[in-house]
Amino acid sequence: MPNHDIFGLNAETPLVLLKRMGRSIQAKLMAKLEYMNPACSPYCRVASALINDAEERRLIHPGMTLVDWTYGNSGIALAMAGVSRGYKLLLAAPEKISKEKQDLLRAVGAELVITPADALPGEPRSCMTVAESLVRNIPNAFFAGMYDNPVSLRVHSEITGEEIWRQTEGRVTHVFVPLVSGAMVTGIGRCLKQKNPAVRIIGVESMGSVYSGLFSESGTTERFSSEIEELGSLHASSFWDPSIIDEVVQVGDNDAFNCGRDLLRLEAVFAGGASGAVMAVALKSAASYGERDFVVALLHDFGGYYLSKMYNDDWMRSHGFYRKAKTTVDQITAEDIIQLKARKDLIFAYPENTLAEVFEMMKQNDVSQLPIVSYNAPIGSISENKILSILIENDEAMNSKVVGFMEQPFPVCLPDATISELSGKLQQSASGVLISLSDGRLQLITKSDLIDALTHK
Secondary structure, three states, X not given: OOOOOHHXXXXXXXXXXXXXXXXXXXXXXXXXXXXXOOOOOOHHHHHHHHHHHHHHOOOOOOOOEEEEEOOOHXXXXXXXXXXXXXXXXXXXXXXXXXXXXXXXXXXXXXXXXXXXOOOOOOOOOOHHHHHHXXXXXXXXXXXXXXXXXXXXXXXXXXXXXXXXXXXXXXXXXXXXXXXXXXXXXXXXXXXXXXXXXXXXXXXXEEOOOOHHHHHHOOOOOOOOXXXXXXXXXXXXXXXXXXXXXXXXXXXXXXXXXXXXXXXXXHHOOOEOHHHHHHHHHHHHHHXXXXXXXXXXXXXXXXXXXXXXXXXXXXXXXXXXXXXXXXXXXXXXXXXXXXXXOOOOOOOOEOOOXXXXXXXXXXXXXXOOEEEEEEOOEXXXXXXXXXXXXXXXXXXXXXXXXXXXXXXXXXXXEOOOOEHHHHHHXXXXXXXXXXXXXXXXXXXXXXXXXXXXXXXXX
């Protein structure tokens, strides 16, 4: 059926598996792309619902001016929902918001008042105070207050939270949520914890934001100017409910922006710096989770709004954030190489095996070398060349135990070891590298395996 209202779309935002960035993690790591909707942010649903609610209560009607303060995304959503219904838009925003957001707001027809980025809440020049002043002095104006409107809390509880539960088939165990107004984390948290109190809700914020201090009850927040947009707050939200949240983690600009850039290069997920911050925390935390854990990271800001900032190498260099991207070779890992090989259990010898038994194993499996393993740990190795040299000196040694003749054990690496790391190990006279898999098994990688991987890249 055709859709007659762009804001009436009921499609779910995608929940996608991170195959490359999460490959060394036992838990299932999923990214919920909340920016994939007409307004490119989770405020899309909120803006439409807010206007519907205000119209139903006869607080607004077409022709009026909707006023609000914004970090950009909420204003874009409100402007798109408002102008399409006949409303004027007047928005106050801090000067740090990207040029792309400012250009889009003006393009959609919103009037924009830019305020100093360093103005604190309550100061006359802050975007919040400016917006409130505009409402008082403009006739026929309505203050939308998207960040503190109860509609926002209801949307994230009844729609976003329910959607996560449905998309994960109730298996979700951890949710990483960006902290801005508090409506998203509280709404999602209440919904999921009502269904399963064991679900852990982790809030992510920028350095200098107030929530970690509130959560720890220290009440103190170190003043820090972050370049990350759409994350954190300098004042407590009316929706802040620490009983719903299990942990609050702060992220620095460097980690946020570079993780965001990695999302695009490795996963084709075009998200912004706030999403990069959420994913950086999710990756670090999920490294200690088990295979039964199901992790959802909410990515809520669109990368296209930051082409002049985090996706601009010169801007990244000028702010000291630039990190050279990994080469194509460095993106190939041991896990990728193993997937290219025919999956077979590793053939290995035990210390008590005789040379004759070991040699027979080599012939039957068409290999020229074997690791020697004791209690699932490599303690040595043996090769055809070594067996030949032993027999030349003593042709009766075939009935002797291999432990007395074994060579150095193969080096051991984890599945996320890059092809450069593996090559370095093999150059150190090693004929193979053992990869310790998450299930405890071992796999062997040789120089020929590296060549195969490079020719298949």
